[in-house]
Amino acid sequence: MTQVILTNTFIYPGEIAAKCLACPVRFAGICAALSSDELNEVGLKTTRRKFTAGTPIFFEGDDVLIHGNIVTGVVHLSKGLSDGRQQIVALQFSPTHLPVKTARVTAQAATDSEICAIPNSLLNEIVGSNAKVEETIYKQTLDEVDETRHRMRSIGRKTAFEKIANLILMFVLKGDPGAGNGYRFELPLTRSEIADFLGLTVETVSRKLTKLRATKIIRIDSGRSVTLNSLSRLHDVSGC
Amino acid sequence: MTQVILTNTFIYPGEIAAKCLACPVRFAGICAALSSDELNEVGLKTTRRKFTAGTPIFFEGDDVLIHGNIVTGVVHLSKGLSDGRQQIVALQFSPTHLPVKTARVTAQAATDSEICAIPNSLLNEIVGSNAKVEETIYKQTLDEVDETRHRMRSIGRKTAFEKIANLILMFVLKGDPGAGNGYRFELPLTRSEIADFLGLTVETVSRKLTKLRATKIIRIDSGRSVTLNSLSRLHDVSGC
DNA sequence: CGAATTTTTGACTTCCATCAAGTGTAGTGG
DNA sequence: CCACTACACTTGATGGAAGTCAAAAATTCG
Numbered sequence: 429m430t431q432v433i434l435t436n437t438f439i440y441p442g443e444i445a446a447k448c449l450a451c452p453v454r455f456a457g458i459c460a461a462l463s464s465d466e467l468n469e470v471g472l473k474t475t476r477r478k479f480t481a482g483t484p485i486f487f488e489g490d491d492v493l494i495h496g497n498i499v500t501g502v503v504h505l506s507k508g509l510s511d512g513r514q515q516i517v518a519l520q521f522s523p524t525h526l527p528v529k530t531a532r533v534t535a536q537a538a539t540d541s542e543i544c545a546i547p548n549s550l551l552n553e554i555v556g557s558n559a560k561v562e563e564t565i566y567k568q569t570l571d572e573v574d575e576t577r578h579r580m581r582s583i584g585r586k587t588a589f590e591k592i593a594n595l596i597l598m599f600v601l602k603g604d605p606g607a608g609n610g611y612r613f614e615l616p617l618t619r620s621e622i623a624d625f626l627g628l629t630v631e632t633v634s635r636k637l638t639k640l641r642a643t644k645i646i647r648i649d650s651g652r653s654v655t656l657n658s659l660s661r662l663h664d665v666s667g668c
Numbered sequence: 669m670t671q672v673i674l675t676n677t678f679i680y681p682g683e684i685a686a687k688c689l690a691c692p693v694r695f696a697g698i699c700a701a702l703s704s705d706e707l708n709e710v711g712l713k714t715t716r717r718k719f720t721a722g723t724p725i726f727f728e729g730d731d732v733l734i735h736g737n738i739v740t741g742v743v744h745l746s747k748g749l750s751d752g753r754q755q756i757v758a759l760q761f762s763p764t765h766l767p768v769k770t771a772r773v774t775a776q777a778a779t780d781s782e783i784c785a786i787p788n789s790l791l792n793e794i795v796g797s798n799a800k801v802e803e804t805i806y807k808q809t810l811d812e813v814d815e816t817r818h819r820m821r822s823i824g825r826k827t828a829f830e831k832i833a834n835l836i837l838m839f840v841l842k843g844d845p846g847a848g849n850g851y852r853f854e855l856p857l858t859r860s861e862i863a864d865f866l867g868l869t870v871e872t873v874s875r876k877l878t879k880l881r882a883t884k885i886i887r888i889d890s891g892r893s894v895t896l897n898s899l900s901r902l903h904d905v906s907g908c
Numbered sequence: 909c910g911a912a913t914t915t916t917t918g919a920c921t922t923c924c925a926t927c928a929a930g931t932g933t934a935g936t937g938g
Numbered sequence: 939c940c941a942c943t944a945c946a947c948t949t950g951a952t953g954g955a956a957g958t959c960a961a962a963a964a965t966t967c968g
Binding site for chain 3: 858859860870871873874875879891
Binding site for chain 2: 507515517518521532533556562565569570572573574576578580581583584585612626627649
């Protein structure tokens with residue numbers, strides 16, 4: 429990955445916007461489907477926006493974003509409920525796309541995040557001329573459906589313990605696909621948000637995390653900081 | 669798993685307009701986005717296929733379907749589990765589209781169904797020349813995501829009773845949007861399938877249906893035949 | 909009709925939500 | 939630095955909802 433970026437740096441010196449060259453998601457999502465000319469144009473017109481944890485991400489106005497690449501961080505999508513509470517319906521990890529247009533959801537930074545925002549008008553323009561981009565977006569949406577359905581089953585059938593184990597596994601794998609034992613990371617969600625996401629209560633989340641710690645599969649260093657002791661055992665208890 | 673297509677009614681050139689004009693889904697899904705010329709072409713090349721309840725619907729081979737309009741009936745989409753069992757992940761009602769391409773799911777006729785099958789090649793051709801069709805398909809997929817997320821919440825937070833009530837409500841509304849009290853219909857799913865769909869057990873489904881009958885909100889005439897007594901009360905207990 | 913399947917009902921158990929109290933852990937301001 | 943508040947998290951006790959096991963009743967179908 430890194431080598432490829434360096435090679436491109438050599439081939440197109442100064443032509444591709446610097447921020448794109450160094451971008452972790454340069455070869456992910458729609459950016460991977462862009463020609464270098466298109467990437468140049470995109471690089472000029474996109475804005476890199478930073479959001480601190482807990483900040484809502486708005487997309488409004490005429491030039492509303494319909495697509496953002498999550499450069500760093502974790503974003504959660506939630507739906508408001510009639511009783512005023514919210515339900516987290518999806519988590520989006522870096523490096524990946526943020527298909528905000530997909531549903532009437534609120535996107536909120538779960539951790540400090542950076543998002544590369546592509547204006548609606550620009551994306552439409554590109555989509556019209558580059559079928560590959562359109563295809564990519566469509567495929568991502570299909571994956572989204574599949575993912576959501578998969579998690580639906582997870583919520584319906586698994587025990588609280590399995591749900592928690594599974595979520596931790598998800599954090600590990602999405603956070604660093606090559607992560608193994610000894611991997612240390614921060615939980616991107618509060619206990620309350622985890623509960624929301626999994627359809628549990630805070631108390632149950634806390635209890636099951638304690639149980640997971642008691643089995644020595646993970647170590648909870650402090651409130652949010654977790655160390656993975658056994659990836660294989662984590663996988664075993666996650667009910668997949 | 670063996671017999672797929674029970675009846676395959678081909679309709680001939682020249683009669684197309686009649687076929688499509690009389691079609692219940694003429695103004696739904698992608699058909700609504702077609703010009704009359706395109707509709708004629710589609711009419712020529714689509715096949716109306718009938719599936720009896722319980723029959724799996726396969727789309728394979730070179731000319732694999734990627735889009736079918738459900739003309740009549742109810743189709744369920746399921747995912748196979750590692751233990752050999754299946755999980756129903758979505759229900760598709762007539763008149764609507766059957767976006768089979770959306771995920772690696774098995775589509776199976778829940779009730780006797782008729783599906784208007786559009787060959788892959790033809791759809792690709794239309795999509796290439798008619799942006800509105802592409803947009804329609806994309807929008808339908810987005811709706812699919814939204815719907816799935818909505819149901820995910822439903823599975824995670826609602827009581828068994830609310831889930832059942834909600835499903836009955838869904839059957840009523842999707843079966844006949846104008847249906848009111850006294851409306852009689854057949855449950856398109858077995859208790860076991862309902863359990864699968866809602867993340868419950870057969871016993872619980874049976875108990876909650878009995879409870880729903882005890883409240884006089886519905887009447888269960890025989891195993892699958894149900895009469896709606898009070899739409900408003902059904903809505904009240906469905907937890908929406 | 910009789911066999912097989914689906915559905916209902918009952919008794920018991922388990923898991924998780926609820927209610928309640930206690931323990932950190934920041935963050936603010938005196 | 940401490941006192942104060944606010945918030946996030948943990949732990950315990952209890953009850954209820956739904957799962958499990960088991961068997962009867964109803965429906966379907968050959």
